[in-house]
Amino acid sequence: MGHFSHSKLAMYETCQLKFRFAHVDKLDMPFEQTVSLAIGKTCHHTLEHLYKQTAKGHTITLDMLLAYAQTKRSSETIALTDVTDDDWALVVRHVTRYYETYAPFTQDTTIGTEVRFTLPLENGHTCTGIIDRVALSGRILKLIDYKTSHSIKTTADNEYTSQLKTYALAAHHLYPGLFDTVQCIIVYLSAQVEQVFEFDHETMTKHKQHILDRTQEIWQKMAEYSFFPDNVIFTHSPGKHCQSCPFLTLCPAWKHKDMIDEEVSVADLAPTTIKRLVDEYVIAKKHLKEQEKKVEMMADLLKKYAHHHNLLALYGQSAIVGFRATYKLTIHDKDTLSTFLKQEGIFDQLASINHATLTSFIKKNPDILRRIDKQIASWDPVLMFGKITHTEEDE
């Protein structure tokens, strides 16, 4: 059965292939990608320590808190290699601002920090997660999530709300009867901005169905992938998020960038390399598009000229362009035309107002034309290109 955490589901929704690399193939994620993760973890550990001490009735000063954070810096294995002093200054700034904003931390009563949950879905599937802090303020249950990213999501339906809805569902499972209202709160540590969300029953029911559907989908794909381990089952979704993806060098959408170029040669093409061929192909396609546009404009001009002078051939120095005259049906009012055809008893015969069938019907039954109002459909003479002759080649 599928037991996926909220973050795994979020990764799947961002890019299924990344999910496959990380959680199906279980490939290592290189450390250099995780500096921001290390900063986030250190801030989370430090605030967890703050609320644990406060819950025990201990007073903790800012200096004590920063000293605690410092011990985390040296104990964080990730931080040891990658976190620079500039990165560390961010941790100090986030913790200091938080302390100064919320001290003496009596806005609510903390009932848990780093609260783990397993939310039962259906058919044995579950969704797991960790809530940074759970607190009670009267009959309001607060589920608090700290973010260390610099970008503050401004819309109500941002990527974090999915995570918060899962937390709200978990809260009903973890603390039944303890509250009347659940508030999900994002605290952006970089700016000490709070965003508060409350979700109604319908929204949460829909969300639960959504995570169940996703879980079942992943479970199914994992089964298929065990039989057909190819790139088709978990699809890739390139985008801005690729910049921080640890699997860039493995990803079929990116890996050619760093591959050694290879020589290729085929008939009618000068020997080249694959990378040069890519550039040449794109330039050729662009020229082709420009040429097509030019040809269309020339054709239009020639047709108009021939039509205006009532000519069926135009002569150049070395070529002749022939035309044939025909009629073109233009439908102006499809609904009224349908009514007309029904009144005439021929609508069923035409199945529906299909341009081609109607054109061929009118050709065979020209009398119908007299009875169709020109406002509904018109039948106009047009010139089509006919034979093109290159006179010099012919000679």
Ligand code: SF4
């Ligand atoms: S590089 Fe982008 S497209 Fe490729 S796996 Fe990573 S997130 Fe997906």
